[in-house]
Amino acid sequence: MSQIETTATFTKPGTLSIQNVSKQFESDDQEVSALAKINLTINPGEFVIFVGPSGCGKSTLLNMIAGFERPSEGTILLDGKQVTKPHNDRLMMFQEHALFPWMNVIDNISYGLRWKFRFNWKKRKQRARELLSMVHLEQFEKASVHQLSGGMKQRVALARALAPDPKILLVDEPFPALDALTRQKLYGDLQELFTRTGKTIVSVTHDTREAACLGDRVVIFSGRPGRIIKEIAVNLPRPRDFNDPEVGRISESIMAELQHEK
Ligand SMILES: Nc1ncnc2c1ncn2[C@@H]1O[C@H](COP(=O)(O)OP(=O)(O)OP(=O)(O)O)[C@@H](O)[C@H]1O
Ligand SMILES: [Mg+2]
Known part of the structure; x- marks a missing residue:
């Protein structure tokens, strides 16, 4: 892997605290309960990945952290300050x-x-x-x-x-429709940037191997309304190889949790 040569400086990331957050959407005369009672602390400089069945509220939670949506109940705090709107300290990679x-x-x-x-x-x-x-x-x-x-x-x-x-980089399914080799190269780049900048990253994926390859912690959600059913810490040294058997083993344990949810 190539070494990054740059003098660019980056500020210290912050602690994100998600407290008892639920979200309901109301449209026409229908109410959708997207997320229920989410409690999660994301530590400075941590790489956290959300996985869970389609429609369980992963993007909704990311949008609330970004400040695009407000929780129906509960609070999201960044360094003790309530998140109420978008700000440069929390940026989404579109x-x-x-x-x-x-x-x-x-x-x-x-x-x-x-x-x-x-x-x-x-x-x-x-x-x-x-x-x-x-x-x-x-x-x-x-x-x-x-x-x-x-x-x-x-x-x-x-x-x-x-x-x-930004203090926190938010990434919602960042690598769609790319070939396997290109995706693997991007995983390498993202890990390199993560190590270099020390940023907090919160990412969403459906790919359990990607989750195991990139995350310090994988947060697994139930079906809608999304609840956190399990958190798996990934204590493998970086940079991690997507094809490493240890990454594969952790990917399988994430998959097993998800299959319980089907
Ligand atoms: N702006 C909105 N208005 C009404 N309903 C919404 C809105 N945004 C999301 N929802 C609903 O909330 C639920 C959760 O949606 P969300 O997009 O967060 O799921 P997701 O976990 O990201 O799914 P996927 O894995 O398919 O991307 C879904 O039922 C969705 O229809
Ligand atoms: Mg989504």
Whole structure:
């Protein structure tokens, strides 16, 4: 794995505390209970993965952490302060369609820095370049989004989310529709960035092997309304190889828990 060479600095991440959080959605005359009584503390610098059956509220919980949705009951605190709206301290890595097609790569990454560095265009470019080198795309600074492969777009999306230096990076099923080899390379990149920046990362996946490969802790949800049924700590050294038999063993134990839920 290549070494990252950059002088970019990152702030210390914060503690996220999810206390008794439930969420109901009301639409027309129907009420959907998406999540029930979630209690979870995510520690600074921890990589936490949510897995669970489709529709159990994983994205809903991520959206509430991001501040896009409010809990119906309970509270979410970041460093003791209630989360009520979106903020640069909690950023979501969106999937490729969220890149601006009319901007080149470097401008896509700089975009999120317009508030951080106000009118200092030079600082924005410098930080964007550093982030670009961290995802190994320095030669593609001027490329248009449509000239990039799916995996490269995901790398740009990752750099863009990290550029404003959030305390927590939120990632909802980040690697859809990519071939196996590209996904495995991205797992390597994500682990490298995680180690380099010390960020807290909260990610959602349906792939139990991805969960075991990336997570410090895998949080397993029941079917809707989602409750936490089990947490599995993954104490393997990093960087982890997706094909490592130990990763496979942990993946199987996650799968076994999920199968109870069917
Ligand atoms: N804005 C909304 N309005 C109404 N219902 C919603 C809304 N967002 C989510 N839901 C409902 O809440 C439940 C949980 O949805 P959510 O998207 O969080 O599930 P998920 O675990 O992310 O599923 P998947 O694995 O398929 O992505 C679903 O029944 C969904 O229909
Ligand atoms: Mg989802």
